[in-house]
Amino acid sequence: xxxxxxxxxxxxxxxxxxxxxxxxxxxxxxxxxxxxxxxxxxxxxxxxxxxxxxxxxxxxxxxxxxxxxxxxxxxxxxxxxxxxxxxxxxxxxxxxxxxxxxxxxxxxxxxxxxxxxxxxxxxxxxxxxxxxxxxxxxxxxxxxxxxxxxxxxxxxxxxxxxxxxxxxxxxxxxxxxxxxxxxxxxxxxxxxxxxxxxxxxxxxxxxxxxxxxxxxxxxxxxxxxxxxxxxxxxxxxxxxxxxxxxxxxxxxxxxxxxxxxxxxxxxxxxxxxxxxxxxxxxxxxxxxxxxxxxxxxxxxxxxxxxxxxxxxxxxxxxxxxxxxxxxxxxxxxxxxxxxxxxxxxxxxxxxxxxxxxxxxxxxxxxxxxxxxxxxxxxxxxxxxxxxxxxxxxxxxxxxxxxxxxxxxxxxxxxxxxxx
Amino acid sequence: xxxxxxxxxxxxxxxxxxxxxxxxxxxxxxxxxxxxxxxxxxxxxxxxxxxxxxxxxxxxxxxxxxxxxxxxxxxxxxxxxxxxxxxxxxxxxxxxxxxxxxxxxxxxxxxxxxxxxxxxxxxxxxxxxxxxxxxxxxxxxxxxxxxxxxxxxxxxxxxxxxxxxxxxxxxxxxxxxxxxxxxxxxxxxxxxxxxxxxxxxxxxxxxxxxxxxxxxxxxxxxxxxxxxxxxxxxxxxxxxxxxxxxxxxxxxxxxxxxxxxx
Numbered sequence: 192x193x194x195x196x197x198x199x200x201x202x203x204x205x206x207x208x209x210x211x212x213x214x215x216x217x218x219x220x221x222x223x224x225x226x227x228x229x230x231x232x233x234x235x236x237x238x239x240x241x242x243x244x245x246x247x248x249x250x251x252x253x254x255x256x257x258x259x260x261x262x263x264x265x266x267x268x269x270x271x272x273x274x275x276x277x278x279x280x281x282x283x284x285x286x287x288x289x290x291x292x293x294x295x296x297x298x299x300x301x302x303x304x305x306x307x308x309x310x311x312x313x314x315x316x317x318x319x320x321x322x323x324x325x326x327x328x329x330x331x332x333x334x335x336x337x338x339x340x341x342x343x344x345x346x347x348x349x350x351x352x353x354x355x356x357x358x359x360x361x362x363x364x365x366x367x368x369x370x371x372x373x374x375x376x377x378x379x380x381x382x383x384x385x386x387x388x389x390x391x392x393x394x395x396x397x398x399x400x401x402x403x404x405x406x407x408x409x410x411x412x413x414x415x416x417x418x419x420x421x422x423x424x425x426x427x428x429x430x431x432x433x434x435x436x437x438x439x440x441x442x443x444x445x446x447x448x449x450x451x452x453x454x455x456x457x458x459x460x461x462x463x464x465x466x467x468x469x470x471x472x473x474x475x476x477x478x479x480x481x482x483x484x485x486x487x488x489x490x491x492x493x494x495x496x497x498x499x500x501x502x503x504x505x506x507x508x509x510x511x512x513x514x515x516x517x518x519x520x521x522x523x524x525x526x527x528x529x530x531x532x533x534x535x536x537x538x539x540x541x542x543x544x545x546x547x548x549x550x551x552x553x554x555x556x557x558x559x560x561x562x563x564x565x566x567x568x569x570x571x572x573x574x575x576x577x578x579x580x581x582x583x584x585x586x587x588x589x590x591x592x593x594x595x596x597x598x599x600x601x602x603x604x605x606x607x608x609x610x
Numbered sequence: 611x612x613x614x615x616x617x618x619x620x621x622x623x624x625x626x627x628x629x630x631x632x633x634x635x636x637x638x639x640x641x642x643x644x645x646x647x648x649x650x651x652x653x654x655x656x657x658x659x660x661x662x663x664x665x666x667x668x669x670x671x672x673x674x675x676x677x678x679x680x681x682x683x684x685x686x687x688x689x690x691x692x693x694x695x696x697x698x699x700x701x702x703x704x705x706x707x708x709x710x711x712x713x714x715x716x717x718x719x720x721x722x723x724x725x726x727x728x729x730x731x732x733x734x735x736x737x738x739x740x741x742x743x744x745x746x747x748x749x750x751x752x753x754x755x756x757x758x759x760x761x762x763x764x765x766x767x768x769x770x771x772x773x774x775x776x777x778x779x780x781x782x783x784x785x786x787x788x789x790x791x792x793x794x795x796x797x798x799x800x801x802x803x804x805x806x807x808x809x810x811x812x813x814x815x816x817x818x819x820x821x822x823x824x825x826x827x828x829x830x831x832x833x834x835x836x837x838x839x840x841x842x843x844x845x846x847x848x849x850x851x852x853x854x855x856x857x858x859x860x861x862x863x864x865x866x867x868x869x870x871x872x
Contacts, residue, residue, distance in 0.1 A: 307752060309759040312718065314711075314766050546729070577752050585752035590729065593722020 303609035304340070305581030307588040308601040311533055317345035318531050318599035319356035319421075326360055326427075329367040331380055338428040338610070339363060342441045342601050344531040346488070347419035350401040351496055355392060355421050362388040363427070378517055381427070385436035385515050389423065389494070393511035396420070396496045420488075420495035423513070424455055424529055428610065431520055433527060436513035438492040440532045445518060446525040446544035453540060454516050454527075458492040460484050465491040474508030484508055524607040526551055526580070533600035534591045543587055547604050550583040580606045628681055629694040635674040636859065642667055643852045646845055660841035667848050668832050675824040679817075686817035696862025697871065705776060705823035710769060710830040713851060714762045717747060717834065720850055724748030746843045747850075757838045765830050772823055779815055788812075 304324070310316040323339040339360050345352030366384040374380050400409045401419055422439025435443045437455035445452040458465055461482035469476055469484060469491055477486035484491060485505065494511045525548050534543065583604040591600045646663065653659045682689050689706040702708075725748045750758070783789070787808050795802070831851075835844040 305752070307755060309755060310762050310766070312715065314770075316763055581752045585750075585755050586725075588755060589722055589725050589748075589750060591722075592718045593724075593726040595719075595722075 302578035303606040305584035305604045307584040311600045312597050313599050317349045317352055318601040319343045319352040320601050321356045323360045327364045327367055332429050335430055340529055340603050341425040342529045342531050343421045343423050344441050345421040348401055351396045351419050351421040354396055355423055359392050362391045381434050382515050389511050389513045393494045396494050420493040423494055433518045436515045438511050438513045440490045442535050444528045444540045446548050448523040449548045451540040451544040458490050460491045469508050472507045526607050527605040529603040531601040533596045533598035534602055537591050537594035537596045547583040550586050551579045551606055580604045631677050632694045638670050639852050646849045654842055657841045660845045664835050664844040679821045682817040682820050686813050686820055689820055696866050698862035698865050706820045707827055710826045711765050713831045713834055721747040721750045747846050754838055761833055768826050775819055
């Protein structure tokens with residue numbers, strides 16, 4: 192449990208040599224230019240079609256199966272921004288909502304966060320992203336809104352990450368709004384909310400076959416779906432704090448005053464404390480193409496499924512228990528970045544923060560006046576100008592693609608100055 | 611004797627037509643590349659003209675695929691290991707050509723490297739020229755990135771379907787009827803009418819899968835160029851694709867000649 196986070200200094204920022212200053216200034220200028228041009232390039236793609244013809248139906252139907260068998264009243268997952276609380280669920284393969292009024296609503300409601308999730312150089316899309324602004328207004332938070340952001344990076348298929356995308360916020364909402372007796376330490380309550388939600392998520396994943404059915408009646412061979420799982424990094428954002436729960440090697444980073452502050456620590460099997468935990472639980476870390484638990488899984492914690500009735504031998508070793516951090520928000524907080532390892536493998540937290548920071552701040556307000564690119568002309572709809580945070584998320588994604596990231600890349604950038 | 615030499619002559623003529631079709635396509639690409647490069651340097655602000663040019667390039671690709679689809683009706687197997695391509699190219703063929711997702715991968719690698727070059731501060735005055743040729747692909751917008759990702763996921767799925775069909779066809783060789791005909795024949799390679807008929811059937815299956823793969827290649831590129839990218843980005847992608855294709859052919863030729871294959 193790491194309840195305290197120590198701000199880490201950016202070594203580069205300490206270096207005030209003229210050459211470094213020049214480089215930073217030029218980068219800022221470049222960033223401004225990039226941001227401005229990207230704005231100009233924004234257009235609702237004709238290829239998307241008004242019907243959103245390419246919405247991937249399997250994941251929706253898969254979710255439906257779970258919903259009907261387990262929950263009766265899930266919020267709709269296929270339309271992104273209807274309702275007063277501007278609920279938006281961003282699926283990697285789902286285009287933005289299509290009906291006109293919804294789009295307009297979203298243009299105003301989502302401007303403080305941006306999401307990008309791409310398959311990238313991987314042929315399988317196993318990442319999933321979930322965003323619920325205004326998830327609920329629990330007593331716990333003095334009836335002020337709690338916003339939810341999460342990135343899930345699946346392994347051994349996409350079924351667990353998609354399940355998390357559909358259900359994690361539901362569990363969190365239930366746990367947040369559950370009436371409890373007063374406790375002295377409010378942090379304990381939040382911690383319990385996170386831990387219980389992760390545990391419920393894990394139990395659901397354990398009991399859900401890759402085919403989508405709950406329980407072990409489906410008859411699928413357990414070995415076929417053994418060791419499917421997902422990382423989960425989830426952030427609850429309130430007006431005065433950020434609570435982050437993490438299991439696996441996705442990561443949350445806070446950009447404060449342009450500097451990177453880690454809000455989670457990656458669960459790698461060779462992390463000394465994790466190694467000790469694994470060995471105490473009777474597991475081993477074997478180096479096969481990097482450190483892996485039993486030579487299989489390259490992370491030490493995850494939400495895992497073992498095929499319903501399948502083998503659970505790794506269960507005590509690969510725990511879904513999250514590490515939780517609490518961070519009091521400060522005036523100089525710039526943004527929150529949540530991303531899968533497709534980004535972090537090729538970009539340091541520091542550089543990611545620097546890029547996001549420059550993109551959000553130096554660019555100023557979305558550059559409407561620069562809408563002179565070729566793309567803007569055949570469009571004409573200026574209301575769809577993307578927010579700075581959308582630009583930041585896509586800029587980070589493209590940077591990771593440029594650095595030959597081999598994995599799926601999912602990035603959420605939350606603009607804390609605007610939230 | 612006579613009929614055999616006629617058959618040989620026909621086969622040679624056929625191979626010539628195949629080779630000719632390919633050589634025409636390569637020559638066409640050389641001409642297209644010149645035109646594309648000219649357009650990038652002189653008409654980069656004329657979206658209509660660029661759009662037109664990109665469309666023309668797609669049409670040339672379509673023409674080539676149609677021509678070879680016709681030829682494949684006579685001899686599809688030749689397109690799976692074409693003698694007119696180099697062995698380096700042939701070893702990377704996917705159903706007679708490049709993978710449809712290659713176009714998307716190329717967008718990723720070019721746009722990413724352009725962005726990196728500018729962020730990493732490599733952009734001192736002298737570097738600007740080397741980057742200017744594809745500077746616009748570095749500016750793929752958020753919505754374009756989403757569309758490209760969707761196209762990617764869709765294309766991968768279609769590729770997998772075709773790959774899996776190809777796998778079945780390859781495995782069928784060890785199945786009834788060819789395997790049993792071989793088993794019951796007096797000596798290895800004994801001719802029979804049924805063998806010819808079965809082989810013809812396999813060839814036609816190959817022709818069908820080739821045509822479908824070509825359609826996917828064309829459709830993926832067309833959607834990128836006409837549906838997602840801006841005209842300037844599209845022209846730049848076509849430049850890079852054509853350059854890559856022509857380069858690999860030339861590099862393959864050099865390699866073959868070094869190994870004494872030609």
